[in-house]
Amino acid sequence: MFKKIQSFFVGCFIILSLNQCAKRGSPTGGPKDETPPVFIKAQPPIETTNFDATRIRIYFDEYIKLKNLKEQLIISPPLENEPVISPQGGASKFIQIDIEDTLKLNTTYSFNFGQSIADNNESNALVNFQYVISTGDYIDSLRLKGVVKDAINRKADEYVSVMLYKIDSSYTDSIVYKSPPTYLSNTLDSLPVFNFNYLSPGQYQLVAIKDENSNNLFDPSLDKFAFLDEPIFIPTEDLFLLNLFKEATPYSAVIPAQVSQQRILFPYRGPKHIIPEIELLTQLNDSITTFTEKIKSKDSLQFWIHPPEFDSLQFLVRVPKLDQIDTFTVRKKSTVDLDSLTLLLKPNGALKTTDHAVVETSTPIARIDSTLFSLFKFDSIPVEFELELDQTRRALNVHYQRDFADEFKLNLLPGAVEDIFGSSNDSIEKKYRYGQLEDYGILQLSIEGATYPIIVELLDGKDQVISTVNLDEKEPLTFDLLEPATYGLRVIYDSNNNKRFDSGNWLLKTQAEEVKYFPDPIEIRANWEIDQTFIIRN
Known part of the structure; x- marks a missing residue:
């Protein structure tokens, strides 16, 4: 019995010793796997003709996963109903595609997976793998290549959809708003280059869309667009360039909203150079003050009113150049806050000699008392200045002589600025420093x-x-x-x-x-x- 127990402990000691040795000298596992998955077979096979199946399986030599499939997968021609594809969120040795659409007759379909197929362990991508079939007697084999650039930006967008519409008796320019294209490609996320494969001969219109809705339709309010001036004829060996732009949004007024007790916001859409005009149709007492302001860097106007004594106001919003008129009624809200006067002295940091002091206000300025302003050079030398009220009445420009390396201090005493609601400022000061020429x-x-x-x-x-x-x-x-x-x-x-x-x-x-x-x-x-x-x- 003692010998058996002794033998048991000796055996455990040997196993533990070997385990410790294994930890100290653990193997490295060899070089890192950098080989992408290898395609084995497909059912039905690639380039099957007279295709009539509803399920496709594509087999690989190892477990694979699908990454960013929505962005990477390009099905051309596009299907009305998206197929169900697996695996998604897991791993498998095959990709399964269940087609939930009726395929067109005598048409070659390609499924380009981009960089979505990768091995499960190291994420090595199988780049641009394509599964191709035809519902007709043969596989179309023509190709088309090109590049997409941005009209105004240095770098083109990623994932730009490039489309071919066949020009036949049913083709009109409005087709890009209503129907998916005959063929679809994409620039993906690396280079702004597109490739079409497996095309049939014919006359086509080539366009590109930065498809924000992912619906293969052009929405001018959201999408950038590009097109060739002339149709193209396939086959062709030419390389095509598409210039992607955002169409200018047509002018349209947006329903105004009361954002404070004294302020109504009038948003609008359209080109930056088109600014509407506001006319108040409601008759007000002479004691009520109003003022309209264009908000800098925003497509909006603000209508200020003091005191806010109204139940509802009717406005006319128009653009004379466009002969467009809209009428709106704004009903008073009791839940919004009052605006209050605050001052902000700008700019900050080291200034250039082209810069000057600016007093910005949160509410429109009604009166200025220049005697309550003072400007000193190097803290003690009084400096002459002029005050200029900006047309928005929300900024006051302070003009004075300045040079490189100058330092100034601007002081505003209480009451220097009064807004249209009768509020005035507290004491405020700011120092300004001008940089050296060098x-x-x-x-x-x-x-x-x-x-x-x-x-x-x-x-x-x-x-x-x-x-x-x-x-x-x-x-x-x-x-x-x-x-x-x-x-x-x-x-x-x-x-x-x-x-x-x-x-x-x-x-x-x-x-x-x-x-x-x-x-x-x-x-x-x-x-x-x-x-x-x-x-x-x-």
């Missing part, structure tokens, strides 16, 4: 090869516009007082000379105005001057 750089720019008129835009590192210059003829440009940073340049061909970028329109068959980007970033350093030539090649 803190900034200069860009000297010449442009070669342009067709005038043009719009030249200086951009920051995120392609936001810093400065705009309109040119009717060739001339050198100087951008000075530039902070050290990386900048960009673009030129807009202002073909109608209206001093702004014009987008395209599908029904009017107009393309967006042409835009050229300077190919390289421009580095501006402090106390440096750079001479740069922008050569535009068409």
Whole structure:
């Protein structure tokens, strides 16, 4: 008995010792698996003709999973009812597709999985795997290639749907709003390149849509759009370029809303250069003050009223250029708050000599007492200034002589500013510091090869516009007082000379105005001057 127990403990000791040794010298497992799944077979087989099945299975040599299938899978021609595809959320050695639609006769269908198929362990993708079948006697085999670019932005959007509509007796321009295309492709998320395979010969209209609703239809209020000016004939060896733009939204008034006791908001939609007018139709007492303001950087107007003594107000909103008139009635709300006067002194940080002090207010200004303003240079030297009320009556510009390295202090005593509701400010002060001349750089720019008129835009590192210059003829440009940073340049061909970028329109068959980007970033350093030539090649 003792020998058996002793043997048992010895055995356990040996097993534990081996286990500890195994931990100290555990194997690495070999090189990482970087091989994508391998296609084995499909039922029905790939390139089956006279296809009439409702279920498809595609087999692989290992467990696979499907990633971002909604974005990656392209079925062409598109199906009215989406097929049921598995696995989703799990792993399997096969993909199952259950077709819940009636397929068109004599048509080649392709299922391009993009980068959605990956092995279950290491996520190695099987790129652009296609399952192809035909409901007819043969597989269509023609191809088409091209590139999508953005009309105004440097980089094109990802996942742009590219579409071919067959031009036959039923084709009209309105088909892009109503019906899915004959063939569908996509640029996916890597390069703005599209490829069509398995096409039949014929005449087609080529378009592209940044399809925000994922419904294969063009919604001008949401989607960007691109089209070729002329139909294409397949087969062709040409490479096509599509210029993606957002159509200008037609003007429309939006129902106004009372947002405070003294303020009614009038939103609208449309091009930035179209601003409606508001006319109050309701007769008010002479003691009531009203004021209409355009909100900066928003497509909205604000109607101010004091005192807010009304039950309802009727307004007429119109755009004279468009001969469009809307009438609205706003009923008074008792649940909204009163607006109160607050002041904000701007700008902040180190200023350029082109900057000046600004007093912004939360409510419209009615009166200013300049005797309650004071401006000092280096804290003690009084400085002469002029006050200018902005047309919005929500900003007060303070003008004065300034130079590099100057420092100022602006003081406002109580009562310096009074709004239309009779409220006035408390004491407030702010210091302003101007940078040194050597803190900034200069860009000297010449442009070669342009067709005038043009719009030249200086951009920051995120392609936001810093400065705009309109040119009717060739001339050198100087951008000075530039902070050290990386900048960009673009030129807009202002073909109608209206001093702004014009987008395209599908029904009017107009393309967006042409835009050229300077190919390289421009580095501006402090106390440096750079001479740069922008050569535009068409």
